[in-house]
Amino acid sequence: MKVVYCDALVVGGGLAGLRASIACRQVGLDVIVLSLVPVRRSHSAAAQGGMQASLGNAKMSEGDNEDLHFLDTVKGSDWGCDQQVARMFVTTAPKAIRELANWGVPWTRIKKGDRPAVINGEHVTITEREDRHGYILSRDFGGTKKWRTCFTADATGHTMLYAVANEALHHKVKIEDRKEMIALIHHGGKCYGAVVRDLITGEIVGYVSKGTLLATGGYGRVYKHTTNAVICDGVGIATALETGVAKLGNMEAVQFHPTALVPSGILMTEGCRGDGGILRDKFGRRFMPAYEPEKKELASRDVVSRRILEHIKRGYGANSPYGDHVWLDIAILGRAHVEKNLRDVHEIAETFAGVDAADDSLETEENLKGMPTDEPDFGPGAPKQKGWVPIKPMQHYSMGGLRTDYKGHSHLKGLFCAGEAACWDLHGFNRLGGNSVSEAVVAGMIIGDYFAAYCKSAELDISTHIVEQFIQKSHEHIQELLHNDGKENVYEIRERMREIMDEKVGVFREGHTLEAAVNELEELYKRSKHIHVKNKKTHNNPELEDAYRTQKMLKIALCIAKGALDRTESRGAHTRLDHPKRDDANWLNRTLASWPDPNQTLPTLEYEPLDIMKMELSPDFRGYGAKGNFIPHPLKEQRDAEIKEITERIQAQGGDRYDLQEALMPFDLQPKYKARNVRLDDQRQGE
Amino acid sequence: MGRQITIRALKFDPQSAVSKPHFKDYQLEEIPSMTLFIALGMIREQLDPDLSFDFVCRAGICGSCAMMINGRPRLACKTLTSSFSENVITLMPMPSFPLIKDLSVNTGEWFAGMNARVESWAHHKKEVDITKPEERVDPDEAQSVFELDRCIECGCCIAACGTKLMRENFIGAAGMNRAMRFLIDSHDERSDDDFYELVGDDDGVFGCMSLIGCHDTCPKQIPLQGTLAQLRNKMVKVGKAR
Numbered sequence: 001m002k003v004v005y006c007d008a009l010v011v012g013g014g015l016a017g018l019r020a021s022i023a024c025r026q027v028g029l030d031v032i033v034l035s036l037v038p039v040r041r042s043h044s045a046a047a048q049g050g051m052q053a054s055l056g057n058a059k060m061s062e063g064d065n066e067d068l069h070f071l072d073t074v075k076g077s078d079w080g081c082d083q084q085v086a087r088m089f090v091t092t093a094p095k096a097i098r099e100l101a102n103w104g105v106p107w108t109r110i111k112k113g114d115r116p117a118v119i120n121g122e123h124v125t126i127t128e129r130e131d132r133h134g135y136i137l138s139r140d141f142g143g144t145k146k147w148r149t150c151f152t153a154d155a156t157g158h159t160m161l162y163a164v165a166n167e168a169l170h171h172k173v174k175i176e177d178r179k180e181m182i183a184l185i186h187h188g189g190k191c192y193g194a195v196v197r198d199l200i201t202g203e204i205v206g207y208v209s210k211g212t213l214l215a216t217g218g219y220g221r222v223y224k225h226t227t228n229a230v231i232c233d234g235v236g237i238a239t240a241l242e243t244g245v246a247k248l249g250n251m252e253a254v255q256f257h258p259t260a261l262v263p264s265g266i267l268m269t270e271g272c273r274g275d276g277g278i279l280r281d282k283f284g285r286r287f288m289p290a291y292e293p294e295k296k297e298l299a300s301r302d303v304v305s306r307r308i309l310e311h312i313k314r315g316y317g318a319n320s321p322y323g324d325h326v327w328l329d330i331a332i333l334g335r336a337h338v339e340k341n342l343r344d345v346h347e348i349a350e351t352f353a354g355v356d357a358a359d360d361s362l363e364t365e366e367n368l369k370g371m372p373t374d375e376p377d378f379g380p381g382a383p384k385q386k387g388w389v390p391i392k393p394m395q396h397y398s399m400g401g402l403r404t405d406y407k408g409h410s411h412l413k414g415l416f417c418a419g420e421a422a423c424w425d426l427h428g429f430n431r432l433g434g435n436s437v438s439e440a441v442v443a444g445m446i447i448g449d450y451f452a453a454y455c456k457s458a459e460l461d462i463s464t465h466i467v468e469q470f471i472q473k474s475h476e477h478i479q480e481l482l483h484n485d486g487k488e489n490v491y492e493i494r495e496r497m498r499e500i501m502d503e504k505v506g507v508f509r510e511g512h513t514l515e516a517a518v519n520e521l522e523e524l525y526k527r528s529k530h531i532h533v534k535n536k537k538t539h540n541n542p543e544l545e546d547a548y549r550t551q552k553m554l555k556i557a558l559c560i561a562k563g564a565l566d567r568t569e570s571r572g573a574h575t576r577l578d579h580p581k582r583d584d585a586n587w588l589n590r591t592l593a594s595w596p597d598p599n600q601t602l603p604t605l606e607y608e609p610l611d612i613m614k615m616e617l618s619p620d621f622r623g624y625g626a627k628g629n630f631i632p633h634p635l636k637e638q639r640d641a642e643i644k645e646i647t648e649r650i651q652a653q654g655g656d657r658y659d660l661q662e663a664l665m666p667f668d669l670q671p672k673y674k675a676r677n678v679r680l681d682d683q684r685q686g687e
Numbered sequence: 688m689g690r691q692i693t694i695r696a697l698k699f700d701p702q703s704a705v706s707k708p709h710f711k712d713y714q715l716e717e718i719p720s721m722t723l724f725i726a727l728g729m730i731r732e733q734l735d736p737d738l739s740f741d742f743v744c745r746a747g748i749c750g751s752c753a754m755m756i757n758g759r760p761r762l763a764c765k766t767l768t769s770s771f772s773e774n775v776i777t778l779m780p781m782p783s784f785p786l787i788k789d790l791s792v793n794t795g796e797w798f799a800g801m802n803a804r805v806e807s808w809a810h811h812k813k814e815v816d817i818t819k820p821e822e823r824v825d826p827d828e829a830q831s832v833f834e835l836d837r838c839i840e841c842g843c844c845i846a847a848c849g850t851k852l853m854r855e856n857f858i859g860a861a862g863m864n865r866a867m868r869f870l871i872d873s874h875d876e877r878s879d880d881d882f883y884e885l886v887g888d889d890d891g892v893f894g895c896m897s898l899i900g901c902h903d904t905c906p907k908q909i910p911l912q913g914t915l916a917q918l919r920n921k922m923v924k925v926g927k928a929r
Contacts, residue, residue: 037741038795040840041749057820095817102821104809104874106832109824134823152833158748159836170808177795200787201702229744263720266746321718351747351765353720491732535737539702540788543736675818 001471002205003464006032006174008455009193009209011181011236013039015157015437016419017215018164018173019444024452025171032207033168034179034196036231040165043217043229044440047157048344049269050139050149051441052434053093056679057135058110059126060147066090066677067657068145071617073435077428078572078582079619080253080399080590080610084667085406085426087616089435091669092442094677097136097150100441103163106152107136135680141433149434154344157437164441181236182477182548184212184415185462185470186243191414192462194239195474202539204478206471208462211455213408213416213447214240215440218398222557223506224498225323226395227257227265237402237421238552241559241603246412247592249403249423249608251556252563255431255573256507258304260394263322264352268345268391270433273297275341277330279308279391282318283371284382287311287326302430302573305393305507312392316378318367320390331360331387349389359387393507397436399427399573400560403592403608406668408447411594414458416451418443425590429572449670478538481547486530490543493524493531494550497557500524505561510577514565521561522601525554559593559603566605567591582630584619588612612639616665689717692768693775694726696738700788710777711735723756723763723778727790739789747906750841754790755779760846762906763790781846794842801862805885809874824873835868835914837907844911847900856890860901860911863892867918882918883925892919 008024010017013035024031035042056064069090074083101107112133114125141149152159168175183195185206193209216236220228240246259268273279278286279297291307292299299307308326311317317324330338330345338346338358349357365383402417404410404424410417418424419440424447426439504517531547538544569583570576588610593603612618618639621627643664650660658676692715699708713730724745731738743751745764752763757777768776784792801807844860851857866886869875886892895915902912 037743037749037751038798038840040798041743041751043744045839046744046746046748055820098815098817098819098821101824102809102815102817102874104832104869104872106829106836106872107824108833109826109829111826134825136821152829152836155748155833155837158839159833162836166802166808169802170806175799178793200793229749230742263725264722264745322720348746351767352722354767354769491736495732533736537700537703537737540700540739540791541737542731542739546736678819680820 001468002203003467004032004205004207006030006207006209008452009207009212010034010215011194011212012042012215012217012419012421013175013177014042014044014215014217014419015161015164015440016444017213018168019441020213020215020418020448020451021173022164022168022171023445023448024455025173027452027456029452029455031173033173033175034181034207035175035177036180036199038177039175040162042161043232044161044437045158046229047437048154048267049141050151050156050434051097051160051438052141052144052148052432053097053150053438054090054146054148055094055097055136055138055150056146056681057132058137058147059128060140061138062681064146064148065679067661069093069148072144073426073432074617075622076430076432078430078622079584079588080250080425080428080571082406082425082610083615083617083665085424087661087665087667088406088446088669088673089426089439089442091677092446092673093438095673096438096442096445100160100163101136103167105159105163108151108153110135110137132680144432144434160437160441180545181239183470183474184239184243185467186245186412187462187466189245189413191243191412192460192467195470197474199545200540202537202541204471204475206467208460208467209455210458210460211414211416211451213418213451214402214421215417215419215444216421218420219556220395220398222497222501222553222560223395224495224502225260225265225392227260227267228395233549233553234398234556235549235552237417238555240402240410240412240415240417241555241593241595242552242598243412244594244596244598246410246415247403247594248559249400249425249590249592250429250563251400251559251593252567252574252591253399253429253572254395254560255397255399256302256305256393257396258301258308258393259328259391260396261348261352262320262325262390262392265394266348266352268328268348268389272328272330272342272345275330275337276333277328278332280327280329280382280388281311281316281378282367283316284367284384285378285380287316287378289379290377302507302575306575308393309507318390325390325392327388328391329385329388330357331385353390355387355389357387357389360385397431399423399429399431403590407450408443409450409454414454416447416454418447423590429574446670446673477548478544481531481533481544482536482538484530484532486532488527488531490531490533490547490550493528494546494553497521497524497550497554501557501560505564508575508577509564511565514561517561518558518565518602521554521558525558525601528554555595555603562603562605563591563593580629584633584636585631588619588633612636613642614665615639616661618643689719690774691715692717694730695775695777696790697779698738698789699786701786702788717768721768723766723768723776724752726768727763739787739791741791748839750839753781753794753841753843753846755781755846760843760904762841762843765906781842783845783848783851784842792842794840797842797845798840798861801858801865804858805862805866807865807869809869809872811874811876828871828873832868832872835864835909838864838909839907841906843904843906844901847904849898849900850894850896854890854894857894858886858891860915862886863895863915863918864909864911867914870918870921879921879925883922886918887922887926892922895919
């Protein structure tokens with residue numbers, strides 16, 4: 001049996017994993033990064049919009065700081081996040097972006113003078129100061145008080161990932177691609193590395209390490225319709241779940257994006273609607289004003305997603321071989337606008353849907369047939385134009401993941417987790433746009449550093465006998481998949497799982513459908529033990545890989561569905577039709593899912609309370625939907641009084657915002673990252 | 688009913704003692720907006736679970752799925768079946784990369800070697816304090832670096848390169864483009880002379896025969912023709928001065 005030894009094992013070669021591996025090299029550790037694909041191909045590359053960091057450089061970003069970024073993030077999370085983690089994050093993000101700039105990310109920079117922009121549908125001119133010329137520019141994103149999203153055109157994730165991968169090369173990080181973790185090696189509550197399968201040769205090797213860090217990304221592929229890359233299947237954290245010791249947090253917290261292209265699932269940016277694009281149903285009616293008279297198409301992401309699906313459920317979606325959808329009409333903006341301001345959207349629609357999104361010429365009037373005449377609220381019908389783009393809400397982001405403490409350490413000693421795979425828990429029940437790539441790289445710095453410190457001090461006190469047992473067990477599992485007498489087809493099971501997740505554990509959730517989902521998924525899970533793999537090769541066998549992955553994905557699906565069934569409230573992206581209020585009295589907590597007995601067919605759920613008495617911001621109205629749509633926590637008044645008292649005291653003492661923050665909620669962070677961020681304004685005042 | 692199309696794919700498993708390269712035909716009914724990502728997915732799930740190919744982002748961003756499509760290197764995820772009027776679409780793995788199996792080639796190893804060779808990171812000796820404002824960069828410089836930094840390492844330029852077929856260690860357009868990206872980036876303190884050490888030979892800029900297949904096939908439309916000419920020009924000057 002082949003065994004490889006190292007100080008630190010990192011599973012996952014995206015932004016979080018690579019940045020953490022650099023932290024390991026900086027203290028001289030022998031680190032190996034395992035990746036399913038060549039590292040620069042990870043899903044981190046797909047982030048287009050940008051990275052949030054409160055630099056406050058540009059005109060529309062003036063006055064931005066950590067406090068505002070913190071406020072936006074906590075509100076965005078619907079008070080489900082760990083506020084100390086949010087503080088760690090917002091304090092480190094400006095340093096992360098400056099480090100990346102130094103590593104060569106070609107951030108879009110400020111150009112002095114006037115530039116045109118569209119704000120609230122109005123054409124305006126923004127004037128940038130001369131002394132800001134050449135510093136990093138930020139753009140606007142939903143849910144933020146300032147323009148805080150730093151970017152490189154529409155390829156932010158790509159340039160960030162390449163810079164970090166380049167730096168990993170510079171630091172001589174050992175990277176092995178086309179390698180898949182299939183089990184974790186653990187003993188006595190401690191993790192000692194992983195059993196790894198070579199995806200080219202099929203060889204199974206033990207990687208023994210002092211510490212292991214998972215940075216394996218999200219789990220969007222348990223849904224049929226998702227914006228996620230095909231490698232985002234959640235198998236990494238499912239493998240952690242299978243240890244029986246590690247626990248998954250808030251798996252039911254799944255974000256959906258309203259305008260994903262049908263069928264590919266590629267995002268059509270929110271900018272389409274921001275610029276004035278509208279949504280139409282199969283009769284060409286603009287239906288959003290009927291549901292959301294005030295904000296119409298520009299209501300928040302979760303609201304628009306819910307309305308689109310509600311409308312499709314009424315039977316007003318357009319039919320396609322890929323299911324019912326609605327139309328995004330940006331041709332209404334005129335060809336000049338689309339080709340200039342929505343260039344990439346135009347290209348994506350052309351390539352992936354074969355639609356020229358700027359084409360407002362008539363395609364057919366057939367679509368008007370059968371339009372109900374007694375529904376004036378939904379507006380007049382319109383004949384189908386060639387440029388309408390098929391879209392519908394799809395799974396987008398995984399707020400849940402492997403539960404860790406603020407240092408990124410899981411319930412299994414020696415096992416760490418960072419990035420989208422983790423429930424660290426920065427995002428609570430809803431993530432703010434621009435906070436995902438930002439989290440990936442910031443967590444890679446902070447958690448990577450804690451992880452490296454752990455690996456430096458840990459000892460490899462495990463017998464080779466135990467390591468060999470784990471390798472043997474994985475080997476037997478592969479043989480069992482290849483040579484059992486089962487009859488089940490892996491693709492039928494996987495497809496049905498994905499349909500159930502879309503239909504019953506999607507944007508809208510309800511007790512009885514969730515119960516049906518859990519039952520059916522449990523049945524599928526039992527069936528998955530009898531998958532028959534036709535292809536008997538042990539090397540390079542995609543069917544075999546899909547078989548063992550599907551077994552693990554079903555566990556993830558069950559954690560999501562069961563978590564959603566038991567959480568009888570609505571918080572952030574988790575919307576229960578039968579429990580519409582956010583219920584802080586009963587649900588100000590985090591769901592923990594575990595799988596202690598390999599023979600059980602459902603996860604074990606327990607709950608970890610969020611301590612309201614330690615919060616810097618007590619749970620409050622989030623700013624949309626009906627006001628007062630939450631049941632307050634019994635200690636809210638007490639905490640509010642405390643916050644008021646502390647604030648008054650610090651102000652009376654002449655303390656600044658840092659003193660106040662420290663008094664309200666002290667938090668731990670490495671001194672190099674906790675150091676105050678200097679901004680251009682501070683410098684000017686100091687001069 | 689959509690038209691009937693045939694996907695004709697090369698099958699070969701170099702790790703098998705009995706496998707021989709051959710084409711296999713798969714009949715499918717074309718559906719609207721069908722890309723080769725969708726078509727190959729259907730083939731694996733319904734017709735042949737043993738067919739190997741690579742996809743990750745399926746959105747033209749990650750560079751995993753480059754293959755020879757009707758004789759030309761392209762990204763399979765971005766290619767619509769409807770873009771071909773003929774009913775047969777022939778798929779082959781890209782040349783110049785080690786074959787893994789069927790349509791899957793090992794681009795990772797090649798690009799890792801290229802990155803190591805051009806020392807693909809910003810070289811500088813400054814100690815930078817990340818609590819302080821970043822260095823200023825001219826917006827136009829940032830834009831020019833970005834234009835070249837968009838390379839997704841898909842390998843189309845290598846597969847389309849005549850020189851690479853004859854010269855095993857040729858660095859290709861992707862490598863020269865990467866060198867140029869750092870040469871114009873003010874965060875990198877390397878001189879033209881330093882880059883000459885890396886790419887100033889027949890396996891680098893002086894091996895290029897200027898067939899410009901790279902420029903014609905780059906799916907990101909990176910201006911490779913001009914970039915390569917510019918780099919070669921700089922390297923010739925260094926060479927002459929020596």
